[in-house]
Amino acid sequence: MKKGMIKVSVLYPNGEGKTFDMDYYMNSHASLVTDTLGDALVEVSYDKGLAGGAPGSPAPFIAIANLFFNSMEEFGEAFSTGAPILIADIPNFTNIEPVIQINEVLT
Amino acid sequence: MKKGMIKVSVLYPNGEGKTFDMDYYMNSHASLVTDTLGDALVEVSYDKGLAGGAPGSPAPFIAIANLFFNSMEEFGEAFSTGAPILIADIPNFTNIEPVIQINEVLT
Numbered sequence: 001m002k003k004g005m006i007k008v009s010v011l012y013p014n015g016e017g018k019t020f021d022m023d024y025y026m027n028s029h030a031s032l033v034t035d036t037l038g039d040a041l042v043e044v045s046y047d048k049g050l051a052g053g054a055p056g057s058p059a060p061f062i063a064i065a066n067l068f069f070n071s072m073e074e075f076g077e078a079f080s081t082g083a084p085i086l087i088a089d090i091p092n093f094t095n096i097e098p099v100i101q102i103n104e105v106l107t
Numbered sequence: 108m109k110k111g112m113i114k115v116s117v118l119y120p121n122g123e124g125k126t127f128d129m130d131y132y133m134n135s136h137a138s139l140v141t142d143t144l145g146d147a148l149v150e151v152s153y154d155k156g157l158a159g160g161a162p163g164s165p166a167p168f169i170a171i172a173n174l175f176f177n178s179m180e181e182f183g184e185a186f187s188t189g190a191p192i193l194i195a196d197i198p199n200f201t202n203i204e205p206v207i208q209i210n211e212v213l214t
Binding site (some may be wrong): 002009030046047048049052053055059061100101104 | 109113114116118119131133137151152153154155157158159160161166167168171179206207208209211212213214
């Protein structure tokens with residue numbers, strides 16, 4: 001059960017001229033995320049966008065990472081030191097500026 | 108493990124003049140989702156937006172629902188009959204037109 005956990009989603013919006021190296025993302029960046037955030041990162045999942053809601057429409061987001069933390073405090077501590085390292089790696093796989101959404105898991 | 112599953116995210120973008128009744132959403136709409144999609148819906152989770160990535164910024168999305176299906180076929184069958192019922196309920200809790208993202212869960 002993840003109820004009550006802090007879920008930080010990192011969404012990469014699709015768009016014209018946007019590039020995204022899914023191999024680098026999953027094989028290199030994902031490891032960097034795990035190593036950088038350490039024990040504060042309780043769980044992580046990665047989604048690949050397939051489509052939008054309207055028939056034949058592209059996915060609004062090329063990829064979404066979902067990072068789970070036990071509390072805002074633990075997320076804040078991990079990100080204050082880790083975020084610069086992770087952000088510096090982004091140009092290695094995409095020219096997209098990700099959207100960050102901090103959630104509380106309701107259920 | 109959800110790897111390989113189809114994850115359909117329904118995202119409600121935040122914005123000026125947007126309204127969202129979280130109580131109705133969680134206490135009434137969520138039940139309608141479960142009842143309408145039936146056994147095809149393997150799992151569902153709901154997120155409440157707390158904040159954005161920049162300090163003090165609002166959450167890009169007020170709420171996000173994540174619906175898990177075993178395959179695109181099972182999702183398609185469940186949504187072809189269920190979507191009109193669910194869409195008709197949306198004005199009961201929000202004036203937001205949700206963004207729909209169909210994902211493959213990579214890990």
